[in-house]
Amino acid sequence: MLLVGAGGLASSAALYLAGAGVGRIGVVDFDDIELSNLQRQIIHLPRNVGTSKAESAVRAIRDYNPEVDAIAYKCHFTSQNAMEIVKPYDLVLDCTDNVTSRYLINDACVLSGKPLVSGSALRMEGQVTVYHLYKDTPCYRCMFKEPPPKAAQGTCSNEGVLGVVPGIIGCLQALESIKILSQSGQPLASRMILFDAMSATFRTFKLRSRDKNCAICGDSPSITALIDYEAFCGASANDKPTPLALIKPAQHIVPTDYAALLLQHPDDHLLLDVRPALQFDICALPHAVNIPLPEIDSRIEEIKTLLESRTHGSNLSPAIYTICRRGNDSQRALLKLEALGFNSVKNITGGVAAWAQEVDPKFPTY
Amino acid sequence: MYAALLAENATLKSKVAELEARLQHLETKAPVESYSNAPFPDFPKSPIAPLSKVEVERYGRQLIMREIGASGTCNMPLKVCFGLGGFHSTLRRDLTSVGTLKILPVLCCCFRPKKVDC
Numbered sequence: 001m002l003l004v005g006a007g008g009l010a011s012s013a014a015l016y017l018a019g020a021g022v023g024r025i026g027v028v029d030f031d032d033i034e035l036s037n038l039q040r041q042i043i044h045l046p047r048n049v050g051t052s053k054a055e056s057a058v059r060a061i062r063d064y065n066p067e068v069d070a071i072a073y074k075c076h077f078t079s080q081n082a083m084e085i086v087k088p089y090d091l092v093l094d095c096t097d098n099v100t101s102r103y104l105i106n107d108a109c110v111l112s113g114k115p116l117v118s119g120s121a122l123r124m125e126g127q128v129t130v131y132h133l134y135k136d137t138p139c140y141r142c143m144f145k146e147p148p149p150k151a152a153q154g155t156c157s158n159e160g161v162l163g164v165v166p167g168i169i170g171c172l173q174a175l176e177s178i179k180i181l182s183q184s185g186q187p188l189a190s191r192m193i194l195f196d197a198m199s200a201t202f203r204t205f206k207l208r209s210r211d212k213n214c215a216i217c218g219d220s221p222s223i224t225a226l227i228d229y230e231a232f233c234g235a236s237a238n239d240k241p242t243p244l245a246l247i248k249p250a251q252h253i254v255p256t257d258y259a260a261l262l263l264q265h266p267d268d269h270l271l272l273d274v275r276p277a278l279q280f281d282i283c284a285l286p287h288a289v290n291i292p293l294p295e296i297d298s299r300i301e302e303i304k305t306l307l308e309s310r311t312h313g314s315n316l317s318p319a320i321y322t323i324c325r326r327g328n329d330s331q332r333a334l335l336k337l338e339a340l341g342f343n344s345v346k347n348i349t350g351g352v353a354a355w356a357q358e359v360d361p362k363f364p365t366y
Numbered sequence: 367m368y369a370a371l372l373a374e375n376a377t378l379k380s381k382v383a384e385l386e387a388r389l390q391h392l393e394t395k396a397p398v399e400s401y402s403n404a405p406f407p408d409f410p411k412s413p414i415a416p417l418s419k420v421e422v423e424r425y426g427r428q429l430i431m432r433e434i435g436a437s438g439t440c441n442m443p444l445k446v447c448f449g450l451g452g453f454h455s456t457l458r459r460d461l462t463s464v465g466t467l468k469i470l471p472v473l474c475c476c477f478r479p480k481k482v483d484c
Contacts, residue, residue: 035420035423035424036423036424036426036427038424039424039425039426039427039428040427123431123433124431124433158430159430159431160426160427160428160429160430160431160434161427161428161431162427162428162431162433162434163427163428198433256405256406259405259406259409260405262411263410276430278429278430278431278432278435278436279429279430281416281435281436281437282415282416282417282422282426282429282430282436283413283414283415283417283422284413284414284415285411285413285414286411286412286413286414287411359405359406359409360406360409360411360413362409362412362413362419363409363413363415363419364413364415364417364418364419364421364422364423365419365422365423365426366422366423366426366427366429366430
């Protein structure tokens, strides 16, 4: 069996597959372990932070069951290597965290004729299904012809996830994989389990049957070889958001410049932290005021009052500096404030993440 | 025309040299040194954070969820008792990874069917 991704889903899946004595388990992941992974990726140990995830997973599998032939692929799973990697396996588990990889894995499975056990988890919800198992089983593309717009592609790094949720979904993926290989029971083909952790409910939905017009598994497929999936989905194959350039370079201020300014003139400006209140509660600059991006319009009077309190009777109009987690929302906030008539607004490039890296190593990052 | 091209060429050459030097600097710079070389190695204004830097980084993915958040995570290090065995080892791992730090393994038989060794 091949696990694509060595994260939260793969953590529980890999150990149960190893426990069941699966002959060969391959693990593909290019990334290194980060401390922020450990909350859900329980296959990795704190002492291995900074080392390869794929190798760490394989070590855990071998430790748990030395009989298993465990193989690490420390590389990106790409259109160039996918077919070759998939070849020696009977079944593939999609344990990735982004839409781009899902299309690539799906297409590689269809083109090589392997069933795909797909799982995903976000926040307090998870889902699992088996694609492309029987003649009438749909593939991922039958279900989702077109990728969703990038803004609608939620990722764990933005929206969070409770570690147990991918753990549970990974267990179900392992279970379905074992059922398929041992040809027992009714596999979760053409059906999908939706797990809602908040209400502690599992619901099973019936899925459509294979789409005869599907671009890859239809009767006359238009895709006969792997394509460029990053171009197709308009998003890179990871769960990290890309930095945007929505404003002019002159409207940016780098964290070190802002820090210098802050030490000289600590109270002649307004630092507007536009992150959600939940994130502001995790950590914030001591003098920042939290007005989340969606609330700017309705709290405009509050911003004006705060600004007036910083003029200290002088005629100089104080500046507003916007900050967020990574520097994208704060650019949106800047544009919004400008549209509302504020003319002296600057954006702190890279957000609190850059502040922690470039100015204050004591500042927590999440 | 010729002189303008020469001048532009020289400017670009110096720009390339500057960028290469920065690249080399970035490649050779160890992350620990970057702190000591930073213009603000010990920034005087401490952040407001109910959890430590390591805790925030470790539990970040659940801290940003409205269902758990910082308050939920802060409330978690309570005493929780679980029995020993296979079922409980999964739970113990999961609970440790969400921050339930004090776990007291005690024998508990009430949920365990007699013939199943779990």
